[in-house]
Amino acid sequence: xxxxxxxxxxxxxxxxxxxxxxxxxxxxxxxxxxxxxxxxxxxxxxxxxxxxxxxxxxxxxxxxxxxxxxxxxxxxxxxxxxxxxxxxxxxxxxxxxxxxxxxxxxxxxxxxxxxxxxxxxxxxxxxxxxxxxxxxxxxxxxxxxxxxxxxxxxxxxxxxxxxxxxxxxxxxxxxxxxxxxxxxxxxxxxxxxxxxxxxxxxxxxxxxxxxxxxxxxxxxxxxxxxxxxxxxxxxxxxxxxxxxxxxxxxxxxxxxxxxxx
Amino acid sequence: xxxxxxxxxxxxxxxxxxxxxxxxxxxxxxxxxxxxxxxxxxxxxxxxxxxxxxxxxxxxxxxxxxxxxxxxxxxxxxxxxxxxxxxxxxxxxxxxxxxxxxxxxxxxxxxxxxxxxxxxxxxxxxxxxxxxxxxxxxxxxxxxxxxxxxxxxxxxxxxxxxxxxxxxxxxxxxxxxxxxxxxxxxxxxxxxxxxxxxxxxxxxxxxxxxxxxxxxxxxxxxxxxxxxxxxxxxxxxxxxxxxxxxxxxxxxxxxxxxxxxxxxxxxxxxxxxxxxxxxxxxxxxxxxxxxxxxxxxxxxxxxxxxxxxxxxxxx
Numbered sequence: 001x002x003x004x005x006x007x008x009x010x011x012x013x014x015x016x017x018x019x020x021x022x023x024x025x026x027x028x029x030x031x032x033x034x035x036x037x038x039x040x041x042x043x044x045x046x047x048x049x050x051x052x053x054x055x056x057x058x059x060x061x062x063x064x065x066x067x068x069x070x071x072x073x074x075x076x077x078x079x080x081x082x083x084x085x086x087x088x089x090x091x092x093x094x095x096x097x098x099x100x101x102x103x104x105x106x107x108x109x110x111x112x113x114x115x116x117x118x119x120x121x122x123x124x125x126x127x128x129x130x131x132x133x134x135x136x137x138x139x140x141x142x143x144x145x146x147x148x149x150x151x152x153x154x155x156x157x158x159x160x161x162x163x164x165x166x167x168x169x170x171x172x173x174x175x176x177x178x179x180x181x182x183x184x185x186x187x188x189x190x191x192x193x194x195x196x197x198x199x200x201x202x203x204x205x206x207x208x209x210x211x212x213x214x215x216x217x218x219x220x221x222x223x224x225x226x227x228x229x230x231x232x233x234x235x236x237x238x239x240x241x242x243x244x245x246x247x248x249x250x251x252x253x254x255x256x257x258x259x260x261x
Numbered sequence: 262x263x264x265x266x267x268x269x270x271x272x273x274x275x276x277x278x279x280x281x282x283x284x285x286x287x288x289x290x291x292x293x294x295x296x297x298x299x300x301x302x303x304x305x306x307x308x309x310x311x312x313x314x315x316x317x318x319x320x321x322x323x324x325x326x327x328x329x330x331x332x333x334x335x336x337x338x339x340x341x342x343x344x345x346x347x348x349x350x351x352x353x354x355x356x357x358x359x360x361x362x363x364x365x366x367x368x369x370x371x372x373x374x375x376x377x378x379x380x381x382x383x384x385x386x387x388x389x390x391x392x393x394x395x396x397x398x399x400x401x402x403x404x405x406x407x408x409x410x411x412x413x414x415x416x417x418x419x420x421x422x423x424x425x426x427x428x429x430x431x432x433x434x435x436x437x438x439x440x441x442x443x444x445x446x447x448x449x450x451x452x453x454x455x456x457x458x459x460x461x462x463x464x465x466x467x468x469x470x471x472x473x474x475x476x477x478x479x480x481x482x483x484x485x486x487x488x489x490x491x492x493x494x495x496x497x498x499x500x501x502x503x504x505x506x507x508x509x510x511x512x513x514x515x516x517x518x519x520x521x522x523x524x525x526x527x528x529x530x531x532x533x534x535x536x537x538x539x540x541x542x543x544x545x546x547x548x549x550x551x552x553x554x555x556x557x558x559x560x561x562x563x564x565x566x567x568x569x570x571x572x573x574x575x576x
Contacts, residue, residue: 081488085536085537086486088489094484095481097486
């Protein structure tokens with residue numbers, strides 16, 4: 001009985017390995033497809049990677065739930081009934097059951113892990129990965145970016161900008177060549193102010209690190225009111241006529257001002 | 262343990278040898294031979310139905326010889342009495358005293374061939390069926406256990422039903438299998454003619470098994486593992502016989518479910534397998550069910566046989 005339990009556990013472990021391999025391949029294909037689609041819109045690698053990782057976890061969980069001896073039985077019909085009988089009678093302690101277990105262990109030795117794999121499906125997935133990778137390299141080589149053309153999804157750039165590390169090709173300030181630039185391009189450090197307070201900070205090109213613990217709150221400026229006046233109004237009689245000389249035009253302007261009061 | 266497991270590997274060869282040895286006397290009829298072996302391994306009884314002259318008696322005698330079992334043949338007739346089968350008390354003189362001594366009847370053997378059981382009266386049939394079920398006989402107020410292993414192989418003739426007492430359904434249910442023996446094939450019949458018309462008698466058969474080894478085989482038969490879904494399939498087939506009133510008037514009892522599974526186990530063992538296959542269930546459903554179902558008028562009017570109906574249930 002210990003032998004058959006060990007065999008069944010071994011089979012389950014082999015099946016788990018196959019599940020992880022299949023899920024990994026699926027997740028890679030998902031990643032590449034997303035990367036391809038989103039790279040056209042200039043979106044970075046993080047979003048596809050996140051989706052692929054979530055897909056991998058979900059796929060492994062779903063496949064593990066479906067995990068059953070049926071998977072092996074379907075691929076090895078010659079041992080189907082034997083395997084199922086052994087699984088259903090694993091607690092039996094008699095000669096025939098032991099003979100069956102011994103026979104099954106012998107037969108399972110002939111059944112390699114390879115028979116659990118669907119090589120056709122794996123081949124198809126690997127081929128898909130190859131084609132997708134090739135397409136991605138080609139897109140990068142020709143620098144295909146839909147943003148250089150008319151943006152089909154207006155506002156997409158602004159929406160994703162800042163969430164996933166910015167857009168591809170947007171590492172520097174637009175229109176400024178940052179090649180070989182040093183900190184001096186940001187001007188004299190004494191210029192940097194926050195409100196009325198002089199700041200002693202250093203801006204770095206790649207890492208926008210500011211140690212705000214060293215920064216004091218700004219004083220409210222005397223020439224900036226705390227609140228805006230609410231009694232702002234205008235008299236219709238004093239409506240702006242814009243130097244219109246024509247009486248009709250002036251009347252029209254006055255009438256308009258009256259209406260919008 | 263390891264040696265016993267290895268010996269189980271040799272079981273198929275054992276059964277092949279038994280069949281080959283019987284085949285020295287009986288030509289063809291391999292299926293019948295297998296089904297008789299199934300009944301013996303299940304420690305059950307079988308009903309054989311065939312036309313006269315197809316070698317039923319010779320086959321059973323040959324099986325008994327090869328298995329090293331004591332064989333007895335009883336011819337069913339209307340005047341056959343239970344005491345003719347079971348035995349009776351006779352007066353015996355011993356030391357000047359007259360005492361009653363039980364004289365055992367032919368039922369005290371291992372394999373009983375009850376020829377034309379339907380010609381015996383219901384009273385005699387009942388006595389035989391009781392011994393089949395209980396493996397013991399009671400005479401007066403004394404009970405005698407029968408020699409084990411004990412099997413009854415009863416035959417029926419499908420023709421010439423006049424003056425017969427057909428077994429009621431309740432009694433046929435006690436037979437595990439109903440085995441149909443058909444006419445031999447042309448080549449087999451030629452071989453029979455060739456072999457039995459020579460001056461030399463057929464060689465004596467070798468004894469390959471014994472009563473004890475047969476008991477061990479019966480024990481192993483019960484131990485053959487069966488998968489749950491296959492067990493369920495067997496029960497479903499039997500239950501289905503009770504839910505098709507347009508084809509079957511009376512379906513099979515749960516005893517038939519037991520019978521199908523046991524017979525399938527025995528078939529697997531004969532085949533050298535250590536597990537029951539779905540094919541075993543489907544093969545054994547025919548002999549187990551064919552005498553346990555009563556066809557409806559509609560099915561009979563359409564000319565269907567019980568095997569046709571069982572075949573439809575298996576689809």
